[in-house]
Amino acid sequence: xxxxxxxxxxxxxxxxxxxxxxxxxxxxxxxxxxxxxxxxxxxxxxxxxxxxxxxxxxxxxxxxxxxxxxxxxxxxxxxxxxxxxxxxxxxxxxxxxxxxxxxxxxxxxxxxxxxxxxxxxxxxxxxxxxxxxxxxxxxxxxxxxxxxxxxxxxxxxxxxxxxxxxxxxxxxxxxxxxxxxxxxxxxxxxxxxxxxxxxxxxxxxxxxxxxxxxxxxxxxxxxxxxxxxxxxxxxxxxxxxxxxxxxxxxxxxxxxxxxxxxxxxxxxxxxxxxxxxxxxxxxxxxxxxxxxxxxxxxxxxxxxxxxxxxxxxxxxxxxxxxxxxxxxxxxxxxxxxxxxxxxxxxxxxxxxxxxxxxxxxxxxxxxxxxxxxxxxxxxxxxxxxxxxxxxxxxxxxxxxxxxxxxxxxxxxxxxxxxxxxxxxxxxxxxxxxxxxxxxxxxxxxxxxxxxxxxxxxxxxxxxxxxxxxxxxxxxxxxxxxxxxxxxxxxxxxxxxxxxxxxxxxxxxxxxxxxxxxxxxxxxxxxxxxxxxxxxxxxxxxxxxxxxxxxxxxxxxxxxxxxxxxxxxxxxxxxxxxxxxxxxxxxxxxxxxxxxxxxxxxxxxxxxxxxxxxxxxxxxxxxxxxxxxxxxxxxxxxxxxxxxxxxxxxxxxxxxxxxxxxxxxxxxxxxxxxxxxxxxxxxxxxxxxxxxxxxxxxxxxxxxxxxxxxxxxxxxxxxxxxxxxxxxxxxxxxxxxxxxxxxxxxxxxxxxxxxxxxxxxxxxxxxxxxxxxxxxxxxxxxxxxxxxxxx
Numbered sequence: 001x002x003x004x005x006x007x008x009x010x011x012x013x014x015x016x017x018x019x020x021x022x023x024x025x026x027x028x029x030x031x032x033x034x035x036x037x038x039x040x041x042x043x044x045x046x047x048x049x050x051x052x053x054x055x056x057x058x059x060x061x062x063x064x065x066x067x068x069x070x071x072x073x074x075x076x077x078x079x080x081x082x083x084x085x086x087x088x089x090x091x092x093x094x095x096x097x098x099x100x101x102x103x104x105x106x107x108x109x110x111x112x113x114x115x116x117x118x119x120x121x122x123x124x125x126x127x128x129x130x131x132x133x134x135x136x137x138x139x140x141x142x143x144x145x146x147x148x149x150x151x152x153x154x155x156x157x158x159x160x161x162x163x164x165x166x167x168x169x170x171x172x173x174x175x176x177x178x179x180x181x182x183x184x185x186x187x188x189x190x191x192x193x194x195x196x197x198x199x200x201x202x203x204x205x206x207x208x209x210x211x212x213x214x215x216x217x218x219x220x221x222x223x224x225x226x227x228x229x230x231x232x233x234x235x236x237x238x239x240x241x242x243x244x245x246x247x248x249x250x251x252x253x254x255x256x257x258x259x260x261x262x263x264x265x266x267x268x269x270x271x272x273x274x275x276x277x278x279x280x281x282x283x284x285x286x287x288x289x290x291x292x293x294x295x296x297x298x299x300x301x302x303x304x305x306x307x308x309x310x311x312x313x314x315x316x317x318x319x320x321x322x323x324x325x326x327x328x329x330x331x332x333x334x335x336x337x338x339x340x341x342x343x344x345x346x347x348x349x350x351x352x353x354x355x356x357x358x359x360x361x362x363x364x365x366x367x368x369x370x371x372x373x374x375x376x377x378x379x380x381x382x383x384x385x386x387x388x389x390x391x392x393x394x395x396x397x398x399x400x401x402x403x404x405x406x407x408x409x410x411x412x413x414x415x416x417x418x419x420x421x422x423x424x425x426x427x428x429x430x431x432x433x434x435x436x437x438x439x440x441x442x443x444x445x446x447x448x449x450x451x452x453x454x455x456x457x458x459x460x461x462x463x464x465x466x467x468x469x470x471x472x473x474x475x476x477x478x479x480x481x482x483x484x485x486x487x488x489x490x491x492x493x494x495x496x497x498x499x500x501x502x503x504x505x506x507x508x509x510x511x512x513x514x515x516x517x518x519x520x521x522x523x524x525x526x527x528x529x530x531x532x533x534x535x536x537x538x539x540x541x542x543x544x545x546x547x548x549x550x551x552x553x554x555x556x557x558x559x560x561x562x563x564x565x566x567x568x569x570x571x572x573x574x575x576x577x578x579x580x581x582x583x584x585x586x587x588x589x590x591x592x593x594x595x596x597x598x599x600x601x602x603x604x605x606x607x608x609x610x611x612x613x614x615x616x617x618x619x620x621x622x623x624x625x626x627x628x629x630x631x632x633x634x635x636x637x638x639x640x641x642x643x644x645x646x647x648x649x650x651x652x653x654x655x656x657x658x659x660x661x662x663x664x665x666x667x668x669x670x671x672x673x674x675x676x677x678x679x680x681x682x683x684x685x686x687x688x689x690x691x692x693x694x695x696x697x698x699x700x701x702x703x704x705x706x707x708x709x710x711x712x713x714x715x716x717x718x719x720x721x722x723x724x725x726x727x728x729x730x731x732x733x734x735x736x737x738x739x740x741x742x743x744x745x746x747x748x749x750x751x752x753x754x755x756x757x758x759x760x761x762x763x764x765x766x767x768x769x770x771x772x773x774x775x776x777x778x779x780x781x782x783x784x785x786x787x788x789x790x
Contacts, residue, residue: 155368156375157207166195166377170202172226179225180218183256190215192381197222200317205373206353207323207364209380212504216355217249220319221288225258227316228286234316235279235309237289239296239340241322246290248479259287263295263302279305282312293325293336296343303346315350318343320371323354324497327366328542344372357504358383358497361573383500383572387507388515390564391585392557395520403435406490406518410468411439414514417485418461421470422502424491424526432490433470445471476502482509489517492524495549496556496571512582519557521663524550525673525686532675548669555667558660561595561705563587594708603651604665604701607634608694610643611671624687627666627673631659656710668700669693 160166170176176197180186189197192210196219199206210216220236227234240246243264253260261275278284295302309315320326325337344352352371359367368376393409396402406421421436423429426446433444443457443466460466462481469475473493487506493499499517507513531546556567564584566576580587611630614623623642625633635658636646648658665671671694673686691697 155373157365157368157378158375159378159380160195160199166198168198170198172201172230173198175226175229176201176222179222179229183225183258184218184222186218192379193218196379199377199379200351200353201226203317203351205351205376207368207373207376207378208353208355209359209364209378210355210357211381211383211385212357212501213385213508214357214381216321216357217252219355220317220353221253221258223317224286224288228259232286232314232316233282233284234286234314235289236286236316236319237291237306238319238321239291239293241293241325241334241337243292245321246292249290252480253288259285260290261287262290263299264290264292276301276305280308282314286316293334293340297336297339306347310347310350315347318347318350318352320352320354321356323356323367323371324359324363326354326370327363328545338370341370341372344374358500358572360571383569383574384565384576385504385507386581387510387512388503389512389582389584390503390568391514391516392519392560392564393516395518395523397520397522402490402518402520403432406432406488407435407439409488409516410436414486415440416467418464418481418483419468419486419488420476420484420502420505421468421488421490422473422475422493423470424472424530426472428491429470429472436468436470440468441466442468442470445469445475447472447474473498473502476505479505480508481505483511484508484513485511486514486516488515492517492519492527492550492553492557494527494530494546494553496553496568497549499553499556500568500572517557521554521558524554528673528675528686529684551667551669558663558667560586560707595705596708596711597703597705600661600664600701600704601698603648603653603661604670604698605695606647607644607665608670608690610647611688612690614643624676626686627662627688630688631655631662634658634662654710657706660706660710661704664701664704668697670697670701 176194180189191214192208193215196206196208200219200223208216208219210219220238224234224236227236238249240249243266246262246264250260250262261278263272263275267275275289278287279289291299291302306315320337320340320343323337325334326340328338343350352373354367354371354373354376356363356367364378393405396405410419421432423432426448429444429446433442436442443461445454445457449457457466457469461469462479484506487503489499489502493502503515506515527550528547531543531550552571556564559567563576563580563586565580565587569576611625630644633640633642633644634646634648634653635655636649648661653661662671666673666688669691672689672691674689676685676687
């Protein structure tokens with residue numbers, strides 16, 4: 001490299017427009033191309049004409065075109081290139097001498113795929129690394145030949161219910177127990193660990209579901225050590241979704257003196273060459289090779305190296321960690337993970353093992369199908385974490401009061417204890433951390449922080465210098481810290497699977513820990529906005545899947561009469577007959593709480609039908625209801641000419657019962673909230689609509705439970721208070737009332753007399769012959785007695 005150019009580079013303040021510093025590298029770059037700025041680049045550089053790169057100075061200086069190895073598909077070692085594809089190649093003059101090197105440039109053409117291989121005729125096209133934002137980009141992309149949906153049959157899944165088969169004695173049993181004791185320092189195996197290891201060493205396709213903290217890593221680390229101790233020199237390839245997770249795994253293996261390599265973005269070009277050299281070296285001992293799914297799908301060099309390993313008989317197995325990312329039904333679907341079926345397609349005789357902490361039956365079948373597993377053996381450990389207490393706290397609607405509520409929970413219940421607080425956004429992380437910092441030692445952690453600061457906070461938290469980490473969901477995957485006493489979700493997690501994984505980071509040491517969700521029903525609208533943005537280019541099925549996941553979590557929070565633990569276990573297909581070992585909030589507080597159970601199908605049907613067929617008012621204007629407005633209408637507030645006005649009030653619903661009924665209708669998707677961007681507003685509005693398939697969900701309204709305190713009570717009859725009056729008015733009013741009362745009494749006597757006359761038996765009176773008839777009526781017996789008396 002010329003000394004002048006090197007000096008200019010070192011003094012330059014702009015490190016990502018290398019073509020300005022090294023024109024010989026960029027003379028063929030086309031101007032006016034879309035920006036390729038990485039996440040760390042802030043603003044636009046005027047001189048880069050939209051083409052932004054980032055290059056490591058040390059790598060660039062050490063690169064020598066004369067020693068370029070054409071067998072390894074590496075070129076100028078750019079450490080970051082994003083969302084670029086290429087179908088042309090130029091010959092440029094290298095800085096190390098007269099020899100030429102291949103300079104790869106972006107193309108303004110569309111990407112063309114050739115199924116069953118890489119995506120251009122000269123095998124040079126490549127695509128973005130997605131989640132591996134720092135990864136060194138390879139120049140091509142593997143596209144797996146897709147079978148017809150009807151042609152590819154679902155694999156036959158074998159559930160390992162008979163543990164005697166896999167927990168028995170094998171030829172490697174003695175060595176396995178020895179490795180577990182002497183290398184990993186364990187006295188025994190946890191649930192299903194030994195069975196999984198025996199199945200993997202038997203070269204069977206395996207699907208492992210072990211909850212967070214259950215010891216999944218040992219299941220693939222120990223077989224790799226076994227290969228090395230038996231002289232097989234096998235390589236275990238582990239696919240993991242995050243670079244940070246790979247780094248944590250490598251740190252752990254290095255502490256145990258277990259050989260490992262990683263092909264990720266922050267690995268230098270020279271180190272990558274050494275790794276490929278170890279892969280090709282037949283005499284090299286066994287090691288674990290970590291890669292990202294984007295790396296597998298985009299690296300032709302890696303595929304060639306793995307082919308050589310297979311030919312040498314040294315490719316032991318593939319491990320796909322966080323396998324739920326493969327399925328669109330999973331909680332964190334990743335398109336690049338879906339391409340991992342290429343492993344079985346290219347290496348049909350190499351066993352593929354899928355690992356995850358959370359997977360429903362539907363996800364297990366979908367992942368097995370996408371990975372093309374052959375009759376996989378499924379091991380499912382119990383999802384029950386008996387040392388965790390689950391709680392849902394009703395969150396204050398006001399933001400300031402909600403923050404005060406969180407501070408009270410921390411200071412009163414978890415002071416000087418280690419914990420994690422999860423928030424939905426980076427801004428929320430900063431606000432919560434700032435508020436808590438006045439009371440406890442706390443640190444923020446989110447994606448917008450620079451890596452140095454994040455690592456510093458992480459080390460402080462791991463060492464105990466900082467007690468509480470306030471973070472987004474990016475924090476925690478792969479973290480092995482045993483003394484986490486609480487995990488609080490200040491915002492709703494994205495799904496039951498996410499919540500189970502994130503809350504599972506508490507209590508890994510086996511001691512009691514608490515998992516709390518601060519729940520407000522309207523918080524789920526933030527998640528609706530999030531999935532609406534992230535799935536704009538996705539299918540309707542993807543959006544529906546995310547919506548169902550969110551609403552299932554809302555149902556978990558809203559269900560105040562169901563054991564939290566039983567709810568979570570039933571979601572994953574597991575039943576719990578006994579009571580909570582550590583009671584959740586519903587089990588500990590609702591043992592004596594009474595509720596009423598009501599069939600609300602008729603009310604739900606009436607509401608849906610009237611909303612469906614009364615979409616316009618009497619002035620023919622469209623009616624748009626929010627949940628709050630619909631609630632008021634059903635209670636008759638305000639008075640409105642609508643068939644639903646006061647309906648639930650007339651049906652005996654209190655305000656709380658009516659609101660809870662509407663929430664149940666949203667949870668079970670009879671009603672759907674749709675996002676509407678009103679012109680002139682900087683915020684989105686949420687209007688309630690009726691699901692066209694509402695009748696198929698009516699059965700969920702059959703037996704709804706309401707707290708007895710919500711039941712409408714008949715109003716008490718109380719004497720109305722009257723205004724004070726003066727004495728004269730009082731006396732006049734009293735005289736008037738006495739006259740009225742006397743008249744009323746006389747009228748009552750008269751009516752009584754008339755009634756008595758009508759009902760009295762007629763008396764026949766005989767005429768007295770001694771008395772002349774004077775024409776008057778004869779006297780009655782009573783009258784004669786009166787006269788005689790007188």
